[in-house]
Amino acid sequence: xxxxxxxxRVVPLPASEMASENEVVPLSVLSTGEQGVVIELAGGRGLLxxxxxxxxxxxxxxxxxxxxxxxxxxxxxxDARIALGRGEAGRVYVRRRSE
Amino acid sequence: MSPRxxxxxxxxxxxxxxxxxxxxxxxxxxxxxxxxxxxxNLLTGLKQHVGNWPGKTVERKxxxxxxxxxxYRLVDLPGTYSLTANSAEEVIAREFIIRERxxxxxxxVDAAILERSLYLVAELxxxxxPVIVALNMMDVxxxxxxxxxxxxxxxxxxxxxxxxxxxxxxGVRELVETVGxxxxxxxxxxxxxxxxxxxxxxxxxxxxxxxxxxxxxxxxQEWVALKLLEGDREITKMMEECLPAGRWEEVHDVLRAxxxxxxxxxxxRYEWIGRMVRAAVTRPRAGQISLxxxxxxxxxxxxxxxxxxxxxxxxxxWLTYTVGTPLQDLLDTYVVGLLADLARTGLAGxxxxxxxxxxxxxxxxxxxxxxxLPILVIFFAVMSVLEDVGYMARAAYVMDGFMHLMGLHGKSxxxxxxxxxxxxxxxxxxxxxxxxxxxxxxxLLAPLIPCTARMAVVAFLAPAxxxxxxxxxxxxxxxLALLLVALSGVLINKVLFRGRRAAFIxxxxxxxxxxxxxxxxxxxxxxxxxxxxxxxxxxxxxVVVWALSVLPxxxxxxxxxxxxxxxxxxxxxxxxxxxxxxxxLLTSFIAKENSIATLGILFGAGExxxxxxxxxxxxxxxxxxxFLVVQMLFVxxxxxxAVVRQETNSWRWTLFNVGFLFVISWAAGAGVFWLAxxxxx
Numbered sequence: 001x002x003x004x005x006x007x008x009r010v011v012p013l014p015a016s017e018m019a020s021e022n023e024v025v026p027l028s029v030l031s032t033g034e035q036g037v038v039i040e041l042a043g044g045r046g047l048l049x050x051x052x053x054x055x056x057x058x059x060x061x062x063x064x065x066x067x068x069x070x071x072x073x074x075x076x077x078x079d080a081r082i083a084l085g086r087g088e089a090g091r092v093y094v095r096r097r098s099e
Numbered sequence: 100m101s102p103r104x105x106x107x108x109x110x111x112x113x114x115x116x117x118x119x120x121x122x123x124x125x126x127x128x129x130x131x132x133x134x135x136x137x138x139x140n141l142l143t144g145l146k147q148h149v150g151n152w153p154g155k156t157v158e159r160k161x162x163x164x165x166x167x168x169x170x171y172r173l174v175d176l177p178g179t180y181s182l183t184a185n186s187a188e189e190v191i192a193r194e195f196i197i198r199e200r201x202x203x204x205x206x207x208v209d210a211a212i213l214e215r216s217l218y219l220v221a222e223l224x225x226x227x228x229p230v231i232v233a234l235n236m237m238d239v240x241x242x243x244x245x246x247x248x249x250x251x252x253x254x255x256x257x258x259x260x261x262x263x264x265x266x267x268x269x270g271v272r273e274l275v276e277t278v279g280x281x282x283x284x285x286x287x288x289x290x291x292x293x294x295x296x297x298x299x300x301x302x303x304x305x306x307x308x309x310x311x312x313x314x315x316x317x318x319x320q321e322w323v324a325l326k327l328l329e330g331d332r333e334i335t336k337m338m339e340e341c342l343p344a345g346r347w348e349e350v351h352d353v354l355r356a357x358x359x360x361x362x363x364x365x366x367x368r369y370e371w372i373g374r375m376v377r378a379a380v381t382r383p384r385a386g387q388i389s390l391x392x393x394x395x396x397x398x399x400x401x402x403x404x405x406x407x408x409x410x411x412x413x414x415x416x417w418l419t420y421t422v423g424t425p426l427q428d429l430l431d432t433y434v435v436g437l438l439a440d441l442a443r444t445g446l447a448g449x450x451x452x453x454x455x456x457x458x459x460x461x462x463x464x465x466x467x468x469x470x471x472l473p474i475l476v477i478f479f480a481v482m483s484v485l486e487d488v489g490y491m492a493r494a495a496y497v498m499d500g501f502m503h504l505m506g507l508h509g510k511s512x513x514x515x516x517x518x519x520x521x522x523x524x525x526x527x528x529x530x531x532x533x534x535x536x537x538x539x540x541x542x543l544l545a546p547l548i549p550c551t552a553r554m555a556v557v558a559f560l561a562p563a564x565x566x567x568x569x570x571x572x573x574x575x576x577x578x579l580a581l582l583l584v585a586l587s588g589v590l591i592n593k594v595l596f597r598g599r600r601a602a603f604i605x606x607x608x609x610x611x612x613x614x615x616x617x618x619x620x621x622x623x624x625x626x627x628x629x630x631x632x633x634x635x636x637x638x639x640x641x642v643v644v645w646a647l648s649v650l651p652x653x654x655x656x657x658x659x660x661x662x663x664x665x666x667x668x669x670x671x672x673x674x675x676x677x678x679x680x681x682x683x684l685l686t687s688f689i690a691k692e693n694s695i696a697t698l699g700i701l702f703g704a705g706e707x708x709x710x711x712x713x714x715x716x717x718x719x720x721x722x723x724x725x726f727l728v729v730q731m732l733f734v735x736x737x738x739x740x741a742v743v744r745q746e747t748n749s750w751r752w753t754l755f756n757v758g759f760l761f762v763i764s765w766a767a768g769a770g771v772f773w774l775a776x777x778x779x780x
Contacts, residue, residue: 049185049330050180054606072496074395081392083496083603083606085499087602
């Protein structure tokens, strides 16, 4: 791990998905009941490793089950319910899906 | 240790050549909450052994069973979501598979969360041991409206898939038979492991080319290349050491140019999973809301969730006081008391010191261990029920914000809270915390929580000194202790762990009915471990402290312990303590409530109200306050120290903890003393 700065890792999706008009926002701003598709993840290796193994990979659909505007939030991803700290949820960027 | 040591034993005896030629080594893998312990208990019953993985504080369970005259040895791997070195559990699981080469790796998969649980399978099929997928919780998946065809999944994966419902013992026989057939080669093993995403194929080959011939045995080369690309800490370190310096620079440059590869590799695995399940699963998602999600609207609500948690905690303590405490008293009078009487009558004619040693020293020590059991069993049972039904994660979720203030997270709340009853189950209860660092921090903080024994001392002494203000003083003590928990939490976190706090990411499993077998096994194992490991230490220390308090003359006043107290008196003088208070503190090491009994003897006043009055005229209020503070925060009782040792698996951390509490109690005591003096007490 020498010389490796702790940097933001960004993984873009193919252009076709980028063309969609819906905005890309941190997962933490979605309110209860809203859905989004994961576009990119930010964070160090440790966090990325845990998030991706839990199913947060580009293209995955995430549904917010609970978000009271403060404290941790609960989402459903790949049929599992995951509680995420607000900080961690802020590092998952999703494209908001209108119903 | 050789994984096949049974083989050699059998060859040596060589009775039956054909029928049972060897023991099949089976590793049980799976993500957390997929029912691993249920299956493990179902297969091995009472033929299991619980210990720790060498050098780790992670629990290791191993058991044996026989089916169709074939012997199986089953090793339960820690529950992990993946096999990348993010935690001790993940490293343990993969090292076992790579180094011990089990004959079969049974991977338990939750059918209701199929894609996510297959992620571990995607990692396992790249390792050199045959994998069987045990498709558990088929009933739950059906309830959720999913139709899964195991044969289709099996054909896609190229790996045997056995559908099952472990809680109802459905599919277990089929699973064991499949294990036997895979181990014997009867079922050919032809997995179709995931390929890396096309845009990273080239770089993976490049890395493989650079490390070829330098990968230490028994690691598979392609797997090492993949882990390097994923930025795996352990494998990166290993290869940096194994490769010639120049070559490592090359690898390192390639890795740096591709440090987005981790997400690409994970996405590649999920794409593979997507292809695997596409044909096998049909789900008419009607958008129905499951029972779990409906319950969670209450259980994880910022207000109702807290109320539910408070009611559950209330119930736990009600149970402790109505069942646990009376049982403790019964054990104390009938079992321990009777044993001591028996020893006294049975040992008539033997020198008096020997009778005392047996009746007071040894049986007293055994009693100290025994009387812990009712409370421990209740707390273990409650903890495992809450864990098993899935509530534990919700409690952690609700308390996360509050625990955050101490550099801890939600999962530390329940163990610490149990500390108000007794610190011993608090320390043992930290096993629910996955992160090793958070677990250690919680263990170190648990002894600061004022337990009932310590509160009893406060309740006895406070009224004599402070009259109507006694309640206020008691609450002040509790608040001070909690304040110190928070301060120490922040401090230890900053200094020792450099402020790193594990990210709060936690699965909320489906709620389900408790499995009494699993819970029973857990309570049994934990209680047994306590008696075996902590019990020995408690007994030895109890006997030693008892001996010090009666030797050489038989009186506490002239004992070695009193000599130590006198020697320590100058330290206590800071707060106006005399040697008798010091001795009381020393004897509280065996059990906190002992300090009252000791004071009773030393002041010749018995334990009644007379003692409190005597103390009140002997010491000024400031000294009394300081004594209460020190007694509250002092070195924990020997039982707590023993379980801290058991759970940290390290004398270094145990001694650190004891030293830390010693310093804190003295500093806080002196602080309160001088403050009280300034105020004029």
